[in-house]
Amino acid sequence: xxxxxxxxxxxxxxxxxxxxxxxxxxxxxxxxxxxxxxxxxxxxxxxxxxxxxxxxxxxxxxxxxxxxxxxxxxxxxxxxxxxxxxxxxxxxxxxxxxxxxxxxxxxxxxxxxxxxxxxxxxxxxxxxxxxxxxxxxxxxxxxxxxxxxxxxxxxxxxxxxxxxxxxxxxxxxxxxxxxxxxxxxxxxxxxxxxxxxxxx
Numbered sequence: 001x002x003x004x005x006x007x008x009x010x011x012x013x014x015x016x017x018x019x020x021x022x023x024x025x026x027x028x029x030x031x032x033x034x035x036x037x038x039x040x041x042x043x044x045x046x047x048x049x050x051x052x053x054x055x056x057x058x059x060x061x062x063x064x065x066x067x068x069x070x071x072x073x074x075x076x077x078x079x080x081x082x083x084x085x086x087x088x089x090x091x092x093x094x095x096x097x098x099x100x101x102x103x104x105x106x107x108x109x110x111x112x113x114x115x116x117x118x119x120x121x122x123x124x125x126x127x128x129x130x131x132x133x134x135x136x137x138x139x140x141x142x143x144x145x146x147x148x149x150x151x152x153x154x155x156x157x158x159x160x161x162x163x164x165x166x167x168x169x170x171x172x173x174x175x176x177x178x179x180x181x182x183x184x185x186x187x188x189x190x191x192x193x194x195x196x197x198x199x200x
Contacts, residue, residue: 008048011041011061014068021071022114032113033067033076039121040064056088056128081109087191089127090184093142096123098175099149101194103156106168111159112152119148131189 014037020026021034040060047057063086070076081104085091100120103109109116126141157165182192 007061008045011045011048011064014064015041017068018071028110028113029076030071032109032117033079034071035114035117036121037064037067037071039118040067043121043125054088054128054132056086056132059086059088082194082196084194085124085127085192088131088189089124089191090131090189091179091182091192091194092127092130092184093123093145094176094179094183096142096145096149097179097194098172099153101175101179102168102171103149103152105171106156106164108152108156108168111155115148115152115155119145119152122148127184128189131187133187 018034018038018041021030022038023031026034041064044057044061044064047054047060067076067079070079082101091097096119100116100123103112103116122141122145126138126145129135129138129141153168156168160168178195
């Protein structure tokens with residue numbers, strides 16, 4: 001029990017450290033990764049609080065720690081922007097994944113680093129819950145991801161001209177065609193490599 005408290009304290013400290021990288025004077029990349037690490041920690045804390053035996057909580061904490069270390073060393077450019085889906089999750093809702101990847105590809109993290117980071121982790125979290133047979137929890141996470149992406153898309157549209165917005169829409173369709181065959185929708189989670197566009 002004492003160990004659990006130590007773990008929660010460590011995660012709280014990491015959350016506090018991440019706030020330094022979420023400030024407006026930081027690059028969009030730094031902000032995006034700091035928010036992504038925050039979302040991973042929120043997930044790890046949630047798993048911890050429900051005494052989950054699943055490895056997903058530990059993986060989430062490790063992902064957050066790896067990001068924080070990279071931010072501290074100033075090597076966040078070495079982190080991958082379009083990251084594969086971890087083994088404890090799967091690609092569900094290819095429509096949302098397509099929007100997420102298209103926004104990243106179009107420089108969307110400049111206009112909405114927080115929304116893009118949060119939507120990504122929510123999508124991974126939702127699929128994990130679905131596989132762990134907690135579909136009610138999964139449903140609320142998918143809805144949350146949808147909302148974050150809606151906001152990110154809106155921020156992108158407001159900050160770009162019509163040509164860029166048409167290009168974004170085309171990219172969403174392109175990614176959707178690439179991702180839809182991967183859709184597991186059921187409850188099989190064994191990760192998913194997200195290949196770069198057109199490398200299919």
